[in-house]
Amino acid sequence: MKKFLLGKTPIVRSVDNGGVSTNRMMIDLIIALTPIIIFAWVKNGLLPFINLPGVSVLSMLYPLLFVIAGALTSFVLEALYFYCFLNVRDFKKLVKTVWNSYAIIPGILLALSLPLNTNVLYLVFGCFLANIVFKMLFGGLGKNVFNPALIAYIILVVTFPLTNGNLNPTESLEIVSGATPLSNLTSNFGTGTISYETVVAPYGSLLDFFIGTVPGCLGGTSILLCLVGYIYLVVRKVIKWQVPAIFVGTFAVMSLIIALVNNYELWYVPFQICTGGLVFGAVFMATEPVTTPRNPLGKIIFAVGCGLLTMLLRFGLYPDGAATAILLMCLFTPVIDSAAAKIRANKFNSQSIIKLSIVGVIYVVIAVFTVLKAGGKF
Amino acid sequence: MLFKSIKGVHIDGRKEMSIKSEIVPFLNPKFVYFPTVSGTVFYKSLVNVGDKVLKGQPILQRNDRFGHPVCSSVSGEVSAIKKMWHPIGRMVEMLEIKNDFEETAVDSIGNGLVELTKENIVERVREAGIVGHGGAGMPTYVKYQPVADQELLLIDAAECEPYITSDYMLIKTNVEELIRGIKYVLIATGAKEAKICVKKTKKEIIEILENACKEESNISVFLVNDVYPAGWERYLVEKVTKKTYKSLPTEIGVLVNNVQTIISVCQAVEQNMPLIEKVVTFSGEGLKNPCNVKVKIGSKASDVIESIGGYIDGLGESYFIAGGPMTGKSIMFDEVVITANLNSIVIKVKEEAQAMPCIGCGKCAEACPVFLTPTEIKGAHESGDNDALNALNASACIQCGLCSYVCPSRVEITEAVGKAKEAVLKANALKNARK
Numbered sequence: 001m002k003k004f005l006l007g008k009t010p011i012v013r014s015v016d017n018g019g020v021s022t023n024r025m026m027i028d029l030i031i032a033l034t035p036i037i038i039f040a041w042v043k044n045g046l047l048p049f050i051n052l053p054g055v056s057v058l059s060m061l062y063p064l065l066f067v068i069a070g071a072l073t074s075f076v077l078e079a080l081y082f083y084c085f086l087n088v089r090d091f092k093k094l095v096k097t098v099w100n101s102y103a104i105i106p107g108i109l110l111a112l113s114l115p116l117n118t119n120v121l122y123l124v125f126g127c128f129l130a131n132i133v134f135k136m137l138f139g140g141l142g143k144n145v146f147n148p149a150l151i152a153y154i155i156l157v158v159t160f161p162l163t164n165g166n167l168n169p170t171e172s173l174e175i176v177s178g179a180t181p182l183s184n185l186t187s188n189f190g191t192g193t194i195s196y197e198t199v200v201a202p203y204g205s206l207l208d209f210f211i212g213t214v215p216g217c218l219g220g221t222s223i224l225l226c227l228v229g230y231i232y233l234v235v236r237k238v239i240k241w242q243v244p245a246i247f248v249g250t251f252a253v254m255s256l257i258i259a260l261v262n263n264y265e266l267w268y269v270p271f272q273i274c275t276g277g278l279v280f281g282a283v284f285m286a287t288e289p290v291t292t293p294r295n296p297l298g299k300i301i302f303a304v305g306c307g308l309l310t311m312l313l314r315f316g317l318y319p320d321g322a323a324t325a326i327l328l329m330c331l332f333t334p335v336i337d338s339a340a341a342k343i344r345a346n347k348f349n350s351q352s353i354i355k356l357s358i359v360g361v362i363y364v365v366i367a368v369f370t371v372l373k374a375g376g377k378f
Numbered sequence: 379m380l381f382k383s384i385k386g387v388h389i390d391g392r393k394e395m396s397i398k399s400e401i402v403p404f405l406n407p408k409f410v411y412f413p414t415v416s417g418t419v420f421y422k423s424l425v426n427v428g429d430k431v432l433k434g435q436p437i438l439q440r441n442d443r444f445g446h447p448v449c450s451s452v453s454g455e456v457s458a459i460k461k462m463w464h465p466i467g468r469m470v471e472m473l474e475i476k477n478d479f480e481e482t483a484v485d486s487i488g489n490g491l492v493e494l495t496k497e498n499i500v501e502r503v504r505e506a507g508i509v510g511h512g513g514a515g516m517p518t519y520v521k522y523q524p525v526a527d528q529e530l531l532l533i534d535a536a537e538c539e540p541y542i543t544s545d546y547m548l549i550k551t552n553v554e555e556l557i558r559g560i561k562y563v564l565i566a567t568g569a570k571e572a573k574i575c576v577k578k579t580k581k582e583i584i585e586i587l588e589n590a591c592k593e594e595s596n597i598s599v600f601l602v603n604d605v606y607p608a609g610w611e612r613y614l615v616e617k618v619t620k621k622t623y624k625s626l627p628t629e630i631g632v633l634v635n636n637v638q639t640i641i642s643v644c645q646a647v648e649q650n651m652p653l654i655e656k657v658v659t660f661s662g663e664g665l666k667n668p669c670n671v672k673v674k675i676g677s678k679a680s681d682v683i684e685s686i687g688g689y690i691d692g693l694g695e696s697y698f699i700a701g702g703p704m705t706g707k708s709i710m711f712d713e714v715v716i717t718a719n720l721n722s723i724v725i726k727v728k729e730e731a732q733a734m735p736c737i738g739c740g741k742c743a744e745a746c747p748v749f750l751t752p753t754e755i756k757g758a759h760e761s762g763d764n765d766a767l768n769a770l771n772a773s774a775c776i777q778c779g780l781c782s783y784v785c786p787s788r789v790e791i792t793e794a795v796g797k798a799k800e801a802v803l804k805a806n807a808l809k810n811a812r813k
Contacts, residue, residue, distance in 0.1 A: 001680060002689070004698040007708040008793045010779030011697050011726050012540055015786060017390040022734045022786040100734065142735035240744075295743035295751040338766075341743070341751030345771035 025238045026102045032229035032238075033108055033219075033284070037067050039212060040219045044116050063218060067111040069120055073127040074107030081136045101141045106130040109149035109284060112219030113277065113323070114156065122160055126152040147291045150327050180215050181275045182314070189315075189376075196267050206267060209274035220280030223273070230283045243292070243303045244282040248273060250307025254367060258311070258374040278310060281322035291330045298333075298340035301359055305329045305336075308363055312370040384613050384747045386605030387780055389540055389704075395668040396543045396661040401551060403672045404685050405655070406479060410451050410676030411462050411472040411715040412438055416515070421448060423473060429456045431475060433483040434652050436507070438473065444517045446504050448718075450475055451654035451674040453482040462678075463714045465700035467707045472715060475676070489650045499566040499647055506646035507718075508653045511638040512609075515719030518639055527568030529631035532618060533560065533640060535576045535583075536602055536609035539702030541661040542722040545637040547670045548657055549583045552641055553590045559644030560597055566643075567633055573600040575614050606704065607747055607778050638721070653718055658682075662703075664689055664696045664725030673716055679723050680712040689725065699724040704779035734787035742781035742791055748774045752781045752791045759798035767802040775799045 015021045041064040049060035079098045082088040088097050107127050114123065130152035138144045185199050200206060203214045212222025220226070233239045252269055259268040273279065286292060286306055293302050309325035339359075343352040414421050421438040424447075431437055431454060436447035457476040461469040491498055504519035533556075537545045549556065560572045574587055578601040591597045600618055602608045611634045615627045623629040638656055645651040654675055660683060661668040667687040679700075683689070699706040700714050703724050714723075736753065743751040750771060758766035767773075775795050782792040 002698075002712045004710055004712065005695050005708075005728060006710050007697045008782075008790055009699065009701075009706050009708060010704040010783050010792060011699055011706075011708065011724075012389070012703045012783060013729070013731070013788060014387075014389070014784050015731070015788060016729050019784065020786055022737055025737075025739070025786060140735070142737050289737045289739040292738070294738045294740040294753045296740065299740065337751070338754060341754040342769045342771075344743070344749045344751060345774070346769075347749075351769075 020237045023100075024236075026105065028233060028236045028238045029105060029284075030108070032232045033112070035225045035228060036112060036219045036222060036280075037064070037108070039222050039225050040064075040067070040112065040116070043213060043221075044218065063116060066114075066116070066118070066120060066123065066218065067108060070107035070111030070123055070127060071104040072107075073124050074103045074105075074131045077128055077131050078103035078136060081132055103131055106135065106148040106152070110152050112280070113149065113153045113217050116218045122156055126156045129155055142290055144290055145330075146327065147285055147288050147330055150285055150323050150330075153323055154327060181209070181271075185271075185275075186315075194262075194264055194268075196265065200267060200271055206270050206274070209271065214275075216275065217277055217280075220277035223279045226279040226283050230279075233283070233287075239283075239287040240296075240299070242296070243287050243299050244279075246300055246303035247282040247286050247306045247310075248279060250304050251278060251310055254308065254311040254370060257367075257371055261371055262375055272311075272314070276310075276314065276321055278322045281310075281326055282306075285323070285326050286329075291333060293333050293337045293340060295337065295340050295344060297344050298336045301336050301340060302329055302333070304363060305332070308366045308370065312366055312373070315370070315373045383616055386603060386608060386613065386747065387745050387784060388604060389538075389606045389783065391540045391604075392661070393541070393543050393546070395663075396541065396659050396670055397546060399667070399669045401547050401657055401670045401672050402686055404677065404682045405672065405674055406477070407452070407674055407677040407681055408477055409457070409678070410475050410477065410674055411678070412448055412450070412475070412676050413462075413464050413470050413472045413715070413717065414438065414459075415470050416464065416717065417466055425456050425473070427456050427458060430454070431456060433481055434487050434654060435484050436652075437475075440517070444520055446509075446517050446519060447507050447652075449507050449652035449654055451676050452477040453480050454478040463709060463711055465707060465709070465714055465717055465720045467700075467709055486650050487652075491647045491650070494562065494565055494647070496566050496568065499562050499643075502646045502650065503566070503643055506642065506650075506652040508639060508642045508646060509718050511636040511642075511656065511719060512721050513719065515717070518635070518643070521633060521635070522563070522566045526631075528628065528633050529569055529571070530619065530633070531560065531563055531567060531569040531572040532600075532614055532632060532634045533572065533574040533637060534609050534611070534614060534634055535574055535587075535637050536614065538577070538606045538609040539704050539722075541668075541724050542659045542702055543661070544657045544659045544670050544721050546580065546583060548637055548641060549586060553586050555641050555644045556637060557590050557594065557597065558648070559640035559642075561594075562643055562647045563635065563640060564596070569631075569633065570596060572597045573618060574598070575600045575602050575608075575618065577602055577604045577608060579604040606780065606783075607776075610747065610776065610778065613747065656716075656718065656721075658716060658720060659722040660686060661722065662696075662699075662725035663727045664693050666690050675716060675718050677716050679714045679716055682716070683712060683723075693725075693727070695728040697724075697726045697728065699726060704783065705777060731788055733789065736785075736787055736789050736791075739786060741784045741786065745780040745784045747778060747780065748776060750775060750795070752795050755798045756791065756794040759794065759801060764802055764805045767798055768806070772798045772802050773806070 045060045045063040049055045079094055082097055088094050110126050110130055130148035134146050134151050135144045135148045181203050188194050188198050208214055210223045214221055230244055234241045255269045255272040293299050306325050306329050310321040313321040313324050339355050420441040422441045425437045431450045433453045434449050437450045438448040440446050454475050454477045458474040460474055462472045464470045491502055500519050500522050508518040509515040535545050587599045607613055615632050616622055621630050642653050657670050657672050659670050671682055673682055698709050698712050700709050755770050755772045777796055779792050785791055
């Protein structure tokens with residue numbers, strides 16, 4: 001008579017049969033970010049170094065060092081936390097634990113979201129906020145309520161004077177005194193005219209916006225590379241295609257409505273999409289598994305809400321919109337999750353219809369308010 | 379989502395392991411065992427210790443309104459009543475019969491049914507003690523006695539769990555018996571049409587089945603996607619009829635039967651042969667020669683495994699699963715008795731794995747065939763919120779195992795939902811009792 005282990009069925013796992021594991025998902029995320037990191041370095045460091053005189057080697061390396069600093073700081077901070085407060089003393093185990101906690105990802109994302117001339121000390125403080133305050137103090141991997149990189153970014157932008165450092169040496173020569181495309185749009189909205197000439201042309205063509213050779217944050221300007229990352233992540237089954245697509249799609253529809261209502265020409269739609277880190281946020285932030293809803297219906301509701309709020313917030317105080325919108329929607333993740341789970345399980349009963357109608361009404365109100373605000377009615 | 383029909387998830391089947399060889403017979407067990415209690419079903423013993431029994435002789439009678447017998451699979455002597463391991467995962471009292479290897483059968487075996495009427499066939503099925511060959515082991519004759527005539531008979535040949543290939547091999551070797559059995563069941567249920575549901579990737583048996591059905595006007599082959607749980611009753615009924623039902627497919631005039639059940643019906647009708655033998659898949663990386671074995675019901679799994687070559691050399695920590703690897707039961711010892719509703723034994727070697735925390739990716743909710751959200755159910759159970767569990771429909775969980783299967787962090791989410799389901803059913807029963 002042979003003795004066996006007692007286990008729980010199912011005893012087979014997709015992870016053992018070539019399915020995607022959590023470890024693999026995080027590695028793939030870093031791989032998807034790599035082209036963006038390299039582009040950020042080339043555009044903001046290497047090209048100015050090559051094309052302009054008087055750019056120091058340190059300035060050339062700065063973008064790359066900035067991202068690496070973000071990753072390293074996050075890693076070291078979490079390691080210190082594990083060492084001091086969670087009693088992980090053995091060095092090898094410490095490295096393994098911090099790696100399994102995916103510490104460097106918020107650091108990299110935060111570095112890529114910040115304006116490129118940001119002082120590295122602000123980044124260090126940001127990493128402290130992201131990794132320690134909003135992740136480890138909440139319980140570590142899987143337990144954070146806010147997207148660590150996003151909330152650290154917002155706190156930094158609100159607290160410190162970061163908005164001046166958006167242009168690399170090649171850009172600051174010709175462009176409208178130090179403004180990013182979006183802040184330029186906002187100022188024209190208030191006082192000037194909104195047309196292709198005043199909004200897009202100072203920075204290049206729409207193609208420039210797509211490739212990313214325009215001023216903006218360190219990494220989020222290249223829509224092209226964000227799309228490459230998106231396709232990679234979907235193919236590798238790390239994210240589902242729906243959330244970024246519906247997010248950007250809702251936003252596109254809103255910008256189309258606004259363009260039609262206000263008689264802007266159609267350049268307005270791709271311009272809005274290609275600025276403000278929208279695509280970067282949609283692909284890398286709105287798909288963050290821990291803080292976003294956990295069932296298909298919840299994700300769709302979340303994505304639509306993000307799209308609507310981003311458009312609304314573009315007419316607010318901080319023109320970027322996407323980061324704040326995603327963070328606001330994350331606050332509602334538990335509610336959306338719970339409601340969507342109940343709707344999914346019970347299909348078409350009266351409760352489901354009531355809940356969906358409430359969401360629908362809220363979204364329509366937001367959309368209408370946004371269109372009115374965009375038309376200057378508020 | 380809201381309106382979608384069940385998609386299913388493709389699972390690596392590992393079926394090649396056990397179809398390399400023919401069905402191996404193991405028809406000479408020294409002892410066979412028949413449980414006197416199976417879950418919540420009690421049996422009355424018709425024999426005593428010391429009695430001589432013949433092959434096919436009824437030795438137990440089900441002690442409730444489903445009065446069907448269990449017949450001895452060998453001739454010999456009732457040698458003891460002792461506790462043995464049952465595939466349900468517990469030791470239960472069983473009748474032990476010592477085989478005299480004479481294979482002396484009762485006289486009634488061999489008499490083909492002359493008048494093929496609905497009542498006669500159903501009675502034959504009852505007397506033969508035929509039960510459903512997978513899952514709960516429901517008495518088959520009861521399924522054939524619904525209120526009205528059925529419209530459609532579905533034969534479940536999807537075999538969606540990994541490793542199991544008993545139906546595959548049976549179709550290769552016994553397809554004529556299957557077709558004849560289908561015809562008898564059509565008479566018994568009044569159904570007008572039968573569809574054999576098989577996965578679209580099994581080209582070899584699709585060809586065999588289509589050839590066998592060529593002459594039959596009302597038997598055809600229906601192809602299903604190569605996903606799990608394609609063999610789930612509700613999945614098949616919804617895919618074939620595009621309609622849904624509340625609790626039993628007979629509500630929409632459909633009946634679903636297993637391949638082995640139908641073959642047993644054929645043998646009962648043509649030879650008055652009771653259910654005493656069946657084909658069981660013995661597979662898994664822990665076995666030296668995985669294959670399908672034709673066993674006498676009541677044999678010990680350890681005896682069968684020994685006869686087919688035993689375990690691999692140097693078998694380390696592993697699991698013994700009675701049933702399929704997704705829904706079966708993990709049992710600590712290999713001396714489990716093969717009952718009529720067991721269709722496989724899987725020996726799975728333990729994988730070196732590390733569980734991670736749940737990262738909220740939502741793959742479990744995506745995979746669920748009943749559209750539940752396992753993470754919410756786990757949370758509601760941990761906070762003891764029974765109202766939320768009811769709203770989340772936790773009691774609808776079919777314990778298919780897909781949520782744990784797809785989880786990238788190896789969270790034991792199926793177990794958590796199972797516990798939640800148990801808790802909410804108990805709470806609901808308590809609340810109803812108080813009313």
